[in-house]
Amino acid sequence: MGKKYFLILSFVTLIASSTIGFGQAPNLGTASNFALFTANGAFTNVGASVVTGDVGTNVGAFTGLSVATPIPGPGTVLGNIRLPGSTEANQAATDVTTAYNSLNSAACTTILLPELAGQTLTPGVSCQNTANPTTLNGTLVLNGAGVYIIKLSSALTTATNSSISLTNGASFDNVYFQVDGAVDVGINSFFRGTILANGAISLLTGASLEGRGLSVGGAISLSNNLVTIPALSLSVVAGSCVPATNQYSISGIVSLTGALAGTATLTDGLASTTVAVNTGDTSVPFSLTGLTSGTSSHTLTVNYASQTVSVTYTAPASCTVAPASLGGVVFTDTNTNGVQDGGDTPIAGVEVTLLDGASSPVTSTTTSPSGIYSFTGLTLGVPYSVSFTTPTGYLATGSTVTGPVTLTAGQSYTSAGAGFFPVVSPTNPSLSVQTFVDISKAEVGDLLTYSVVLTNSGSTSATTTVRDSLSTGTTYVTGSATVPVGTSFVSGQPISLWTVPFIAAGQSLTLTFQVRVDSTGILYNIITIPGDTVKACTSIPVKLCLGDEYTLTVPAGRASYRWYRDGVLIQGQTSNVLVVTGPGSYSLGVDNVSGLCPDFSCCPFIVEEDTLPAYQTVAIGSTxxxxxxxxxxxxxxxxxxxxxxxxxxxGATFDPTASLSGPPQLIPATGTIATALPNPSVTQFYTVRVYNSSGCYTDVTVFLLPTVCGCPVEVCVPYVITQTQRPKRIGDPIR
Known part of the structure; x- marks a missing residue:
């Protein structure tokens, strides 16, 4: 029953290669950060392509793209370029190969025709198993929420204007194409999902990719393309109740990463609205009216580019008077045009003062993390104005006083906003960053709390953006972030951005947030600012079945390797490979290593032995x-x-390729797992396999005897009776 797992450690990164089951997405590791990457091949671009996400190659030339600074333009990358020789490219090459190979074992649930157009797939593993070229000359529909694994045994070519349609909850980030060959995405076509190809990936003129293009071995070529890994979040503020209708309105911000031109639809119960999204927008304001007051908790949902995000808020109480409200948004006016454009981000913590008709202060408040403020319960007919205190490190685009605004019964005025643009010191500050996690060993389902500390030890103020990268296997807990006043935090999976428009000399700022643990292994939180990268890690024990083994591998080239189990040196284990067959806490020490974890023991790889299922099985013959x-x-x-x-x-042994009961399923309460076995002519063996939650299993073999019904047929058999001995009788001759 033994299984083998191979884990690759690149410095402090540990990745497990295991079997992919039905509905399970492959682990992309660090490759999830890349929009386009090839482990072995050249990378070229022609024309005004824009790629959102990291790009790179581990082996081969790289031409035609540059990092966009500060404004995207032709042939630009909104991310990082990773070239041969870099740690990131080397690790991504390993992770892409591991992810591709992990899909080999995924059992097919649906067989595909070589022509994909006109087919509608549901979540699961779909396979095109022939050597015939795979084509898409129209639209492929993916219908329903869940993971799609599409395995193609030949090269893939999509036609001009072809597309992949996602319906009823299907999402690009749950779609994976394993292609045994090259991939050509046709002119002006629209491809969605992650491509894992064993060959070249070519995006022809005008083609768009919403997802990733990752090649195990082959060139990547672009020609005037858009490639993006979109991300989406939502914030909302409820306005006041209008007595005439007992209704209220809401306003807020849709925050995006890697946005393409399209439409976002916002829905709250029966009310809905749409807002236009332009390519490259990072935030889009919205408002929605006509909502009924006094209905307590509400859920607002935004749907954009096959993604759906929801937030909850509390509606205002039903009103019997006619209050009015005054509010707006304070934002970073990057282009100083006085209008909040798609790329202008909100500013939190700005002091806002309400002034009456005599310009005397009435009350004050501060803007929310979404830059929104509101004054409610205001008197009708008063000409109110609003004064904004310029935040530190900014200058006002225009006047810091807006108004006057005279409100009518039930009016909710939300247009009293203000724009500010950042002022950055011309001298070089000295910034450093630290990250901490509250738990070093956790279990699946636990919550981890991360604290990120940004410090300016220089003599001048500074502005920066902190990049936070979470391991695959964690999920950000919505609404868990505590963000310092004056900064903003946009969560993503796996990349989140903490924007710090101003940090004074000698000041430290701390951001905290939580994630949920979803998988075993070693989970990392990597924090990056220009010139500094730090990380924190947590060990999640891996369950080891009886007979299993794990192979831990780290890069060769060190003078010595010292493997430890439970803190004790393992004698004789001095190579870069260790085979693990028993439970324990495994770590490694090497020589001449500097950096974040010089002894390779930031977090150990923890293995816990799992118990095998225990049960009995009987075979009951036919009636x-x-x-x-x-x-x-x-x-x-x-x-x-x-x-x-x-x-x-x-059979007397279990054959996983010939299961008579289909994929693994829960044992019925009665214990009866088969009720229609055919009556055999001779004794028939059956083998039952039972799995626990970790995948460990026990096999039991039973035999089913033939059932014979009625009495045997009568058969006449002739026989001869011969007397062989008798007593003497009178008259017998005397002898």
Whole structure:
């Protein structure tokens, strides 16, 4: 029953290669940060391509793209370029190969025709198993929420204006194409999902890719393309109740990463609105009216580019008077035009003062993390004005006083906003960053709290953006971030951005947020600012089944390697490879290593032994109907764990490719897992396999005897009777 796992450690990164099951996405590792990457091949671009996300090659030339600073333009990358020889390119090459290979074992649930157009797929593993070229000469529809794994045994070519349509909850970030060959995305076509190709990837003129293009070995070529990995978040503020209608309105910001031109739809119950999104927008304001007051908790949902995000808020109470409100948004006016454009971000913590008709202060408030403020319960007919205190490190685009505004009954005025642009000191400050996690060892489902500390130890103020990268296997907890006043935080998966428009000399700022643990292994939080990178890690124990083994591998080239188990040196293990067959806490020390984890023991790889399922199985023969045996033999399991799953197959050993019960499924409460076994002519063996939640399993083999019904047929057999001995009789001759 043994299984083998191979884990690659590149400095402090550990990645597991394991079997992919039904509905399970492959682990992209660090490759998830890349929009385009090839492990072995040249990377070229022609024309005004724009790529949002990291790009690079581990082996080969790189031409035609440059990092966009500060404004995107022709042939630009909104991310990082990773070239051969870099740690990031080397690790991504390993991770792409691991992800591609992990899909080889995914069992097919649907067989595809070589022509994909006109087919509609549901979540699962779909395969085109022939050597015929795979084509898309129209639209492929992916219908329903879940993970799609599409395995193609040949090269893929999509036609001009072809597309992939996502419906009913299907999302690009849950779609994976494994292509055994080259991929050509046709002119002006629209491709969605992550491509894992064993060959070249070519985006022809005008083609768009919403997802990733990752090649195990082959060139990547672009020609006037858009490539993006979109991300989406939402903030909302509820306005006041209008007595005449008992209704209120909401306003807020849709925050985006990697946006393409399109439309975002916002829905709150029966009310909805749309806002236009332009390519490159990072925030888009919205408002929605006609909502009924006094209905307590509301859920606002935004749908954009096949992604859906929701937030909840509390509606205002039903009103019996006619209050009015005055509010707006304070934003970073990057182009100083006095209008909040798509790329202008909100400013939190700005002091706003309400002035009456005599310009006397009435009350004050501060803007929310979304830059929004509001004064409610205002008197009708008063000409109110609003005064804004210029935030530190900024200058006002125009006047810091807006108004006067005279409100009517129930009016919610939300246009009293103000724009400010940042002022950056011309001298060089000295910035450093630290990250901490509250738990060093956790379990799946636990919450981890990260604290990110930004310090300016220089003598001048500074502005920066802190890049936070989370390992695959974690999920950001919505609304968990505590953000310092005057800064903003946009969460993403796996990349989040903390924008700090101003940090004074000698000042430290701390950001905290939480993530949920979704998988085992070693989880990292990597924080990057220009000139400094730090990380924190947490060990999540891996369950080891009896007979399993893990192979831990780190790069060769060191003078010595010292492997430890539970803090004790493992004698004789001095190479860069260690085979793990038992439970323990494994770590490594090497020589001549400097950096974030000089002893390679920031977090150990922890293995815990799992128990095998225990149960009994019997085979019950067919019953008779008259003299005829029926095909109703049974397999019955007893003394089992109701959370365990089962499969069974013919034969004295279990054959996973010939399961008679399909994929693993929960054992019925009655324990009866088969009720229609055919009556065999000779003794028939069946093998039942039961799995626990970690995938460990126990096999039990039983035999089903033939059932014979009625009495044997009568047969006449002739025989001869011969007397061989008798007593003497009178008259017998005397002898």
């Amino acid at each position: 008779c109907l008259g003299n005829s045996p029926q095909n109703n033999g049974k397999l019955v399991v007893s003394n089992f764990n109701p959370l365990h799953t089962y499969q069974y197959s013919l």
